[in-house]
Amino acid sequence: MSRQLGVLAMYLPGRKLEELSFFRKLCVSGRKLGLEVLVFTPDDVNEDGTRIQAMTYDPEKGSWVRRSCGFPPLIYDRCRYHGVENYRKLTRFRSRYAKLRYLSRKLANKWTVHQALAEHDEILPHLPATVRYHSVKDVEDLLKSHGVIYMKPKSGTGGRGIVRLQRLQGGDAVLLQGRDPGRRIIPVQKLAVRHLPSKLAGWKLEEKYIIQQGIPLTLKDGRVHDFRMLVQKDGEGQWQVTGCAGRIGPRRSVTSNLHGGGTAIPMETLLKNRFGSEEKVASIKKKAYSLGLLVVEHLEKRFGMQCEVGIDLAVDPKGGVWLLEVNPKPSREVFSRIGQRETYRQAVARPMEFAAWLYKQKISGVTR
Ligand SMILES: Nc1ncnc2c1ncn2[C@@H]1O[C@H](COP(=O)(O)OP(=O)(O)O)[C@@H](O)[C@H]1O
Ligand SMILES: [Mg+2]
Structure with a gap:
């Protein structure tokens, strides 16, 4: 098979791949179309940067096989965010091998x-009406026009660090509930809006957050x-x-x-x-x-x-x-x-x- 598709992945602790069973299905599905699917990570590039140690699933053998090969010219990037270190590794890989073509170009935050x-x-x-968080004033303003708002990190995923604020009568206080950056549930609690920055201290609201009109979905x-x-x-x-x-x-x-x-x-x-x-x-x-x-x-x-x-x-x-x-x-x-x-x-x-x-x-x- 001459047509190759690289699946770019990332090792998690213990050299585990996040979506291994999906990758197996990709190998089987690709093969039917004459594509050899090669799964690899930035850690699988050899020292002089010319070859990779890729894995491919062989349906006849019913197992994964490793083989050394050149870079596949077309890449399906499946790397999700897993901390700054991984992210840097991926950015380095992308700029070092800038000639590779990707099925999807990078989307923004x-x-x-x-x-x-x-x-x-x-x-x-x-x-939904959306603004960047500059100060608690933005929260107050958006709460005036929308009784419920969501605060979300620009680059978050999986519901991490998302809070919902519901305006209470009188306007100074809100009900806050959500998920902390580790995705643990923050139980519903009453809070004066002006105390929001101290309540969410360390969340880097100015740097990282957008606030958005809440859509009623209960x-x-x-x-x-x-x-x-x-x-x-x-x-x-x-x-x-x-x-x-x-x-x-x-x-x-x-x-x-x-x-x-x-x-x-x-x-x-x-x-x-x-x-x-x-x-x-x-x-x-x-x-x-x-x-x-x-x-x-x-x-x-x-x-x-x-x-x-x-x-x-x-x-x-x-x-x-x-x-x-x-x-x-x-x-x-x-x-x-x-x-x-x-x-x-x-x-x-x-x-x-x-x-x-x-x-x-x-x-x-x-x-x-
Ligand atoms: N504006 C909103 N109104 C109501 N619910 C929302 C709103 N924004 C997010 N949510 C809820 O939070 C979840 C996660 O938000 P989302 O923007 O998809 O961020 P993530 O990248 O963490 O998935 C959504 O799937 C939805 O359940
Ligand atoms: Mg989402």
Whole structure:
């Protein structure tokens, strides 16, 4: 096999790879398309920087095999943030081997992405009001126009360091609850707004935080919810919504992320429970799908080629669709959790199909 796709990963403590079973599926799926999938990390580059020790899963042997090879010309980057040291290693790798092509170019942080999306007239109405945190005054101002706000780190993931503030009558005090930077639940508590900076001392609010209009997402049983949509390029280089699923946060949580204990539920089931009518459900779904496609197309214009994006969406009590966040390195387990096996299979196969398509287009012209 001559066509190679590198999967760029990162060793966690104990030389473990975070998504090994996903990588195995990528190897199997890629092979069917004539792609040799080679999993490697920046630590697997040899001393003179010309070869790598890659791993590939051999379905016939039923095991992983290591082999030494040159750099694959096309890379699927799956490195998530795991501390500054790992991050530096990855940045060094990217700049040292700048000639490699990536299925997705780098996306910016939540604030820069928000600003880029706000440029688009049809996307703007779906963005919750968002500002950067400069001082507690910004919190007070946003709370005046929106009774509930979320404070989020620009570069956070998985619901870490997210707090929700709810204005109490009189205006000086709020109910605060959320997750600390280690993702532990902060139980609901009353607080004077002016004490917020001391309450969250050490969180580097000025440097790291945005604040955002809260969308009412509490279900009848008190838990919060939202939706995760996966939008991917297909085997013809066209954007498709592969699937969309609901997520319900655990009790006492203001975030619904699966890694923070959330549960997955089919989008239709969740919407049907909330809105009752089939037509309303269909129209919300349609709105959400077209928003997803608009978003990826605009992101691609602003940040360069992308192969897939995970979009966190909220649907308010009237059926309005809001964009909460976009994820450049989305997981797809939400679909296997709800038993949508075909959607999950497609979610794994599409990046491989897109890579194979790029090879057919002679990648040099297309990916640059
Ligand atoms: N503006 C908001 N209104 C209501 N809920 C929100 C809002 N922003 C975030 N959330 C909740 O917090 C979760 C995590 O926020 P998100 O912006 O996706 O950051 P992360 O990168 O940590 O996933 C969301 O999935 C949702 O449950
Ligand atoms: Mg998210």
